[in-house]
Amino acid sequence: MDLSNSTMTDALGGEEEAGGSYGRLGSRADFETYQRRAQDRWTELWEGEYAVVSVGLDSSSIAKGADRVLAACREALAGDRATVREVSGNGAMWMEPWVEVKRPGEPPVVFGNIEPDEVPALLRGELAERAVGVRAEHAFNGVPPLTDHPFFKHQLRIVLANVGLIEPDSIEDAVARGAYSAYLKVLFDMSAEEVVAELTAANVRGRGGAGFPAGIKWESGRKAKVTPKFVVCNSHEGEPNVYKDRRIHEGDPHRILEGILIACITVGAERGYNYIGGEYPLAIKRFRKAVADAERLGLIGRNVLGSGKDVYFRVRTGGGAYICGEGSALMYSIMGVRGQPRTKPPRSVEEGIWKRPTVANNTETLANVPDIVNKGGAWYAAIGTEKSKGTKLMTVQGPVKTMGLVEVPMGTTMRTLLEEMWGGMRDGSVLKGIQTGGVSAGQLAAEHLDLPVDFDSLTPVGGMLGSGGFAVFDQRVCAVDFARYLTAFNRYESCSKCVPCRLGNPALVEIIDRIRFGRASLDDLPLIQRTSKHIIELSLCGLGQVAPEPLLGMIKQFEDEFRTHIIDGVCPAGVCPIGAPGIASVAAD
Amino acid sequence: MVVQAHAAATDPAGIDLDVVREIVSHFKPQDHQEAQELILAALQEVNERFGYVSLEAAEIVAAHLGTTANRVYGLLTFYADFRTEPRGKHFMLVCHGMSCYALGSQALVQELKDRWGIADGGTTADGELTIQVVNGCLGVCDKAPIVELDHAFHGDLTVERLNDVIQRAIAARNASPVAILGSGSDHGSQQ
Ligand SMILES: Cc1cc2nc3c(=O)[nH]c(=O)nc-3n(C[C@H](O)[C@H](O)[C@H](O)COP(=O)(O)O)c2cc1C
Ligand code: SF4
Ligand code: FES
Numbered sequence: 001m002d003l004s005n006s007t008m009t010d011a012l013g014g015e016e017e018a019g020g021s022y023g024r025l026g027s028r029a030d031f032e033t034y035q036r037r038a039q040d041r042w043t044e045l046w047e048g049e050y051a052v053v054s055v056g057l058d059s060s061s062i063a064k065g066a067d068r069v070l071a072a073c074r075e076a077l078a079g080d081r082a083t084v085r086e087v088s089g090n091g092a093m094w095m096e097p098w099v100e101v102k103r104p105g106e107p108p109v110v111f112g113n114i115e116p117d118e119v120p121a122l123l124r125g126e127l128a129e130r131a132v133g134v135r136a137e138h139a140f141n142g143v144p145p146l147t148d149h150p151f152f153k154h155q156l157r158i159v160l161a162n163v164g165l166i167e168p169d170s171i172e173d174a175v176a177r178g179a180y181s182a183y184l185k186v187l188f189d190m191s192a193e194e195v196v197a198e199l200t201a202a203n204v205r206g207r208g209g210a211g212f213p214a215g216i217k218w219e220s221g222r223k224a225k226v227t228p229k230f231v232v233c234n235s236h237e238g239e240p241n242v243y244k245d246r247r248i249h250e251g252d253p254h255r256i257l258e259g260i261l262i263a264c265i266t267v268g269a270e271r272g273y274n275y276i277g278g279e280y281p282l283a284i285k286r287f288r289k290a291v292a293d294a295e296r297l298g299l300i301g302r303n304v305l306g307s308g309k310d311v312y313f314r315v316r317t318g319g320g321a322y323i324c325g326e327g328s329a330l331m332y333s334i335m336g337v338r339g340q341p342r343t344k345p346p347r348s349v350e351e352g353i354w355k356r357p358t359v360a361n362n363t364e365t366l367a368n369v370p371d372i373v374n375k376g377g378a379w380y381a382a383i384g385t386e387k388s389k390g391t392k393l394m395t396v397q398g399p400v401k402t403m404g405l406v407e408v409p410m411g412t413t414m415r416t417l418l419e420e421m422w423g424g425m426r427d428g429s430v431l432k433g434i435q436t437g438g439v440s441a442g443q444l445a446a447e448h449l450d451l452p453v454d455f456d457s458l459t460p461v462g463g464m465l466g467s468g469g470f471a472v473f474d475q476r477v478c479a480v481d482f483a484r485y486l487t488a489f490n491r492y493e494s495c496s497k498c499v500p501c502r503l504g505n506p507a508l509v510e511i512i513d514r515i516r517f518g519r520a521s522l523d524d525l526p527l528i529q530r531t532s533k534h535i536i537e538l539s540l541c542g543l544g545q546v547a548p549e550p551l552l553g554m555i556k557q558f559e560d561e562f563r564t565h566i567i568d569g570v571c572p573a574g575v576c577p578i579g580a581p582g583i584a585s586v587a588a589d
Numbered sequence: 590m591v592v593q594a595h596a597a598a599t600d601p602a603g604i605d606l607d608v609v610r611e612i613v614s615h616f617k618p619q620d621h622q623e624a625q626e627l628i629l630a631a632l633q634e635v636n637e638r639f640g641y642v643s644l645e646a647a648e649i650v651a652a653h654l655g656t657t658a659n660r661v662y663g664l665l666t667f668y669a670d671f672r673t674e675p676r677g678k679h680f681m682l683v684c685h686g687m688s689c690y691a692l693g694s695q696a697l698v699q700e701l702k703d704r705w706g707i708a709d710g711g712t713t714a715d716g717e718l719t720i721q722v723v724n725g726c727l728g729v730c731d732k733a734p735i736v737e738l739d740h741a742f743h744g745d746l747t748v749e750r751l752n753d754v755i756q757r758a759i760a761a762r763n764a765s766p767v768a769i770l771g772s773g774s775d776h777g778s779q780q
Contacts, residue, residue, distance in 0.1 A: 063729040063742035093731045240686035243728040278633060278670050279725055319629060319668025322724060336625035337660070338667040354622055396730075397688030403731040435687060471687035485690050489724060495667075575695075 024298035027306040028188055034297070035175050042176035051082035052102040053123070056164055058089035058250040059282045060243075065116060066097035072119035073099065088251035088286075090164025091405035092151055094423070095132055107136035110146055150420045151402050156383065156391050159367045160407045163251030168286045171293035174254035180299060182373035186262045187307040190373070192222050195266045199369070201377025203389045208234055208325070208362030209440070209466045210542075211388075211455045214369075217359055220349040221267035224357035228270035231263040232353065234330060235276040235283070235363045238322035239438040240489060242469030244393040245363040247405050249276065249283030252367075253290035257313075259366030261300070262373060264311045267359050271312040274363075275330050278317045288315055322493040326541055327360045328352075329495065340495040341541035362467075364393055384410030388454035392465070396422045398472035399429040411457075415449040418472065429474035433557060435482070437464030439489045440546040442553020462553045478575035479558035480565055484512040486550035490543060501544030504535035508551060515562065518569045518578035525562065528555065604639050609646045612638065613653040624654040629664060632671060640680065640719075641672035669724070677712040677719040679758050681738040686726030693747070694734035698722060700748045705755070717759050 025031045045052060055070040066089075073084050089096060095112030099122060102108035112132040114122055121127055133146030146152055157163075166173035174180075186195055200215030221229065233256060237245040248256055260272040276284050291313055294300050302310050316334050323329050329339035331353045352358020368390060372380045381389045388410035394417060395405050401423030408417065414434070418424065425431055433443040442462030444451070451457050455465050473482065491505035511528055514520040532548035539545045555562055564570055571578050612634050618624035631650045635642050642650075647661040665671045683701070685694050701707050701720055709722040729735050732744025736751065743754045 059728050060731075063727075063732065063735075063737075063744070093729075238725050240690075240724060240726050243726055243730065246728060277725070279723070279727075314626070316626065317630065317633060319633065319664075320670035320725075321668050333629065334626060335622075336628040336656075336664070338663055397686070397726070397733070398691040398730075403688075469687075471691060473691045477691055481695070482690070485695070492724060 024296065025305060026298065028184060031180070031184060031297075031305055035181070038172045038176035041172065045083065046102070049104045051077075051080075051104060052085065052100075052108070053077065053082055054085040054087045054100040054102075054108070056089040056096065056098050056100075057086050058247060059280065060093050061089045061096035061098070062282070064096050068116040069097045069099060069114055069119060072116040073123070076120050076123050085167050086169070087164055087166065088168050089247065090251075091160065091247065091407075092402070093404040094151070094402040098132070100135065107134045107140050109134050109140070109143055150423070151404065151406070154408055154412060154416055154421055155406050156409050157407045158371050158391050159248060159255065159364060159393060160251070160405075161371075162255065163247065166252065168251055168253055169289050171254060171290065171297065174252065174290075178374070179254040179370070180258055180294075182370040183258050183261055183265075183299065184305070185373055186265050187305060187309060192266045192268070195262065195373060196222060198372055198377040202368075202372045202380035203377075203387075204365065204368055204372060204380065205388065205455060206362055207364035207368075207392070207467065209438070211465070214361060214365055217349060217361070218263065218267055220347075221263075221269070221357055221359035224267075224349060226350075226357055227268070229268055229357040229359070230271050230273060230353045231260055231267065231269045232273040232275060232330065232334070232358055232360045233260045233363055233366050234325060234327070234360055235274055236318050236325040236330060237277050237280070237363075237467075238318070238320075238325045238493075239467060239469060241397060241435065241438045241471045242395050242467045244395050244405055244468060246277070246280040246283040248363055248367050248393075249280065249287045253283075253287040254294070255367045255370060256287070256363055257290050257294055259369040260313075261294075261311060262369050263359055263361065263366060265309060267357075269359065270310070271314060273314050273316055273334060273353070275316045275318060275324075275334060278319050284315070284317055291315060321495075322489075323495045323541075323543055326543065329541075330360070331358060338495070340497045341543075343540060385452060385454045385457075387456055388465075392453070392468050394453070394468045394470065396470050396472060399426040399474050400424065400472055401426055408453075410454040411452040413450055413452050414444060414470075417453065417470070418449065422472075425472070425474065429476075431472065432474050432477060433472075433479075434463075435471040435473065435486070435550065437466035437546075437549075438469060439486050439550060440464065440466060440542075441549050443550075443557050445557055462549075462556060476573060476575075478571055478573035479554045479561045480512060480515050480571070481573070481575045483551045483554040484509060484516060486554075487512060487547070490547035494543060494547075498538075498540040498544065500535045500538035501540070501547060504531055504539075504544070505547055507531050508535070508548060512551070515565045516571075516576040516578060518565070518576075520566045522563075522566055524566070525555065528552075604635075604641075604643050604646050606645055606649060608638065609635055609649045613650055616653065618654065621655060625656065628654050628656060628661060629668070632661065632664060636671050640676035641674055643673070669721075672710070674712075677716050678762075679718045679739055679755075681718060681720045681736050681755070682727065683720055683722045684727040684729075684733070684735050684737075685722050685724060686730070686733075688726065688730030688733035689735060692733040696748055697734055697736070697746060697751050700751060704752065718755060 053073050057066050097114050098112050099114050100108045100110045110132050111130045131143045133149050134140045134143050135146050162177050196219050204214045205211040235245050264272045300313050318324050321339055324333045324339035326341045327348050329341045333339035348358045348360050384390050391407050392410050393407050406421055431446050433445050435443050441464030444463045448461050487508050491509050494501045496502045511524050535548050613631050616627045616631050618627055635646050648658045651658045651661045665673050707720050712719040734746050735744040738758055
């Protein structure tokens with residue numbers, strides 16, 4: 001059944017198939033041989049004389065039955081010489097589960113929303129009308145290129161280049177598509193100074209929310225005198241508004257691993273860590289597999305590829321506490337205590353894990369590194385806007401038509417994202433606003449859609465790029481109630497270490513509840529401002545320091561709605577316990 | 590004191606402590622630092638296997654990794670994914686991320702409270718259903734609001750459909766109360 005594998009077994013002179021037991025590579029030349037074979041095999045797969053059927057499996061598509069679709073493909077093709085592949089999703093949640101069918105001599109065609117029982121018909125070629133696009137430059141049989149679809153048209157995929165294309169469990173697929181070639185350069189050709197210089201020239205800023213330049217952080221790490229040093233990848237992704245980092249893990253774990261290993265070699269770290277949110281079992285599983293395969297090939301361990309350099313690796317997983325995404329809390333969590341932030345300085349690059357210099361970066365930041373090393377900082381800096389370079393992964397939530405994860409150049413406007421890529425609002429939904437920056441910033445309104453989305457452009461209107469998750473909401477959502485949801489999130493997730501955050505956030509929730517239940521007075525609005533100022537100014541860490549921002553943004557953007565609750569005793573959206581217009585307001589609670 | 594109170598959890602079957610010993614025996618730290626790094630991982634495996642971590646199990650983890658039950662208990666009560674009491678027969682994650690919120694999860698949470706008498710972490714009086722409200726996002730936002738009940742996702746929910754889904758699960762009795770968050774969990778690596 002698996003033709004390309006069996007062919008390659010011969011070519012390798014009896015070596016095992018992809019992801020199998022290919023032994024430790026002892027030198028650069030060994031790796032390059034392995035790489036050439038992987039590439040040959042990749043070419044063979046796509047240019048061979050047998051069909052290739054790929055099903056996108058990630059945590060989103062599996063929820064919709066993609067695993068059963070894959071099983072149906074395997075069953076239908078048992079005994080056939082076609083290759084059935086388990087790739088990951090490609091971000092386009094709206095067409096899940098999807099199946100890509102490549103017949104010999106034809107380009108791969110992607111079919112959307114396939115049910116398991118439709119698979120036999122699909123494979124017989126009877127579902128032509130369900131083709132979404134061909135994965136090729138030109139149309140085929142009247143089916144346009146996938147990249148013509150509005151969801152894909154504006155994308156520039158660097159981090160996601162292989163996502164949905166390679167089998168995430170196959171290190172050979174990854175290597176065929178260029179994985180570890182940048183690592184090789186860093187091990188053998190480049191000095192640490194040169195790597196940092198490329199990163200600085202790229203001006204890549206942290207994708208975890210704060211936007212701090214990675215080059216500066218790496219330079220501090222490199223210069224730190226204390227040893228051992230560590231690198232940690234922050235893959236916690238505990239925000240309620242974003243689903244990007246898990247998808248990189250699910251789709252191309254080797255890219256992340258390569259980024260972390262490059263960071264280790266550059267700053268002279270003995271060990272890399274990846275701290276993955278415990279809610280993402282598939283991301284954890286595929287990443288662990290990637291680490292195990294890289295260890296087996298000798299890309300991790302003692303004397304990597306004969307370079308004389310050692311680097312080790314550990315995977316750690318979170319336990320559902322949002323605060324553990326904060327850098328110092330994450331490191332405490334790794335050290336096996338409660339994840340509660342500490343005052344800075346010292347910064348983590350001076351005192352991090354086990355009091356050793358630790359460079360911490362977000363998953364997406366690190367996943368950008370291999371291409372920056374390969375293609376150069378100048379190449380990267382040519383993408384994006386003046387102060388925000390490169391691409392950004394963006395996710396959307398709420399009532400939009402074609403939901404999913406996209407990668408676009410920094411500076412793409414919110415209108416392009418929302419109206420074209422994400423298909424606009426669903427029928428019956430009118431855009432009311434977009435919550436930005438997770439639980440840490442304010443909202444955009446309809447009049448802000450033409451703003452470019454980058455690190456700085458949303459800030460003047462109270463929004464924030466943050467990690468790139470945008471929650472779109474419509475007329476059914478009440479501004480007061482949504483403000484309560486966001487504030488209550490911060491209240492719940494406060495680690496309780498410092499008083500302003502621990503007591504201030506419950507106080508805010510209490511005031512909002514007064515408004516929701518129709519017991520507030522106009523004095524409560526200035527009280528919110530005063531309480532917020534305390535929390536913002538006096539809190540110890542980034543959670544408390546921005547916790548009131550969503551509420552303040554709501555009041556700024558939708559002050560009338562707050563006043564209507566307070567003065568008229570009515571919730572215009574009909575959400576709050578105070579009662580909807582036309583209904584006598586109930587003294588709730 | 591607190592620890593004692595939780596030790597008395599209603600758990601007639603209890604946790605098979607030999608299995609816990611077997612789980613922790615795979616953790617082989619090379620030094621005390623690594624031992625500390627593995628406490629959470631060991632607890633996660635126990636929690637995943639049994640749906641919660643009892644005091645006795647916590648003590649075994651603590652002893653194996655050279656720490657105290659108090660420290661372990663501090664972790665169990667800090668990290669939301671841990672439970673210190675057994676789950677009901679069925680286990681449901683209720684997504685309360687922003688897509689789910691914007692599309693109506695609040696009403697589901699309210700219904701669980703009003704009709705089933707349970708809030709986050711709670712179990713119905715008959716021991717059938719335990720829920721956990723997820724503050725993050727389950728990543729299936731286009732099907733919001735969504736729950737994951739005994740590994741299966743149910744999306745585009747209304748209050749009526751939620752009730753229906755729960756009733757059918759309880760009627761079917763094919764509970765799988767342990768192991769959280771669907772397919773693909775893997776905590777096998779003890780590096
Ligand atoms: C409450 C809180 C939660 C955070 N959660 C995350 C997270 O889940 N992932 C992440 O990469 N950064 C998170 N951050 C930001 C990190 O502290 C840190 O800035 C970031 O990981 C550094 O990497 P970067 O420079 O590559 O962005 C969080 C910060 C705070 C204050
Ligand atoms: S601001 Fe909040 S989360 Fe941060 S340390 Fe203080 S209590 Fe903990
Ligand atoms: S918010 Fe519920 S699945 Fe994303």
